Amino acid sequence: MADDEDSERYRAPALDKGLDILELLAGIDGGLTQAEIAKELGRSPNEFYRMLDRLVRRGYVTRLDSDRFSLTLKLFGLAQLHAPVRRLASYATPIMRELAMKTRQANQLVVFDRGAAVVIAQQEAPDYWGISVRVGSHIGLFNTGSGHVLLAFRSPDERAMMISEYERRMDDTVQPQDFDARLDTIRERGYEIMTSAQIAGVYNLSAPILAPDGRALAALTCPYITLVNAPNAPDIGQTTEILVKAAKALSELAGAKTH
Structure with missing residues (x-):
């Protein structure tokens, strides 16, 4: 009583x-x-x-x-700021460092948060040259490899909600032609490879960090540049393979089955 x-x-x-x-x-x-x-x-x-x-x-x-x-996805976005995402960034640090050393390229970890793709961790390239994106930066869903991967590994309904959130918040709201078909191709292939829409000569290589249910928790992305004076550096195909392996290792830490 x-x-x-x-x-x-x-x-x-x-x-x-x-x-x-x-x-x-x-x-x-x-x-x-x-x-x-x-x-x-x-x-x-x-x-x-x-x-x-x-x-x-x-x-x-x-x-x-x-x-x-x-x-909307706002509650999901708030949850992304909670301990699991901070732990993901913490777990990712040694794997991202090893990825940078093996590829000689910078890389970053990106999540979807309240209508934006947000960089939550980044690793500099080990040598003089590399393209890095500042932690906390908001990047596009439609014109980046990270954005494509975050959308590709979601259900159609979740994609629609994420895009709706994004279009209300951001300015670059023009979707590429045949966008859904491209996202389906990325999902089947397991990663994205595309020329950068921001910097000439850069390729966005991006792979998903998967949750146990197969949805993308985050995107691990390498802005690949050709290193002219580094003859032993991995080429773009080798770098993609190394990136995908690193993303699978992080997915397994998150509880996903990748085999």
Whole structure:
């Protein structure tokens, strides 16, 4: 009885209402209308108008076809900032260092976070020359190898949600031609190789760090440049093989089965 009284005393009805909406939408594909949300939760539709408006404005919920509401990836993005991603970056450091030594190239680790692809770790090339991207940089989903890999190793629904989040936040919202087909090819091949859209002479080599369910937790990417004065450096094909092996090693640390 005392526990029930304490529970009632510390109730936060508005918070409960918001959490009820998030928990309901988390289990629904295609979203729900305001009336459907109210019916599922046994409340009046008017009770949810302001709450839905706030959730949309804060980026936790999005409108589909003007009258349906669906979860965004913001909660997923917040979870990415939690300990598992920090541990991933920590575990990745020695593997990324070894990758840089073997390939003579720089590399970086990228995750999707709240509508952007974000660099969470990077390793400099061991010699004088290399292309590195600053930790914390936001890079494109449509015009980088990292972005392509993060999208390719997701379900079609997750891809659509990530792209929707990205287009609301970033400026370069023009998708490449036949983009879905390209992502499917990347998934079948297991990695991306593409000319850089930012720097001439650079190739983006990118492979996924996979979760146990096969989804991409992160992308491990090498901005490959040809080293003219390093005759023993791996060529682009060899570098790709070394990169893919490093990504598989990180995937196994994350619990994925890669064989």
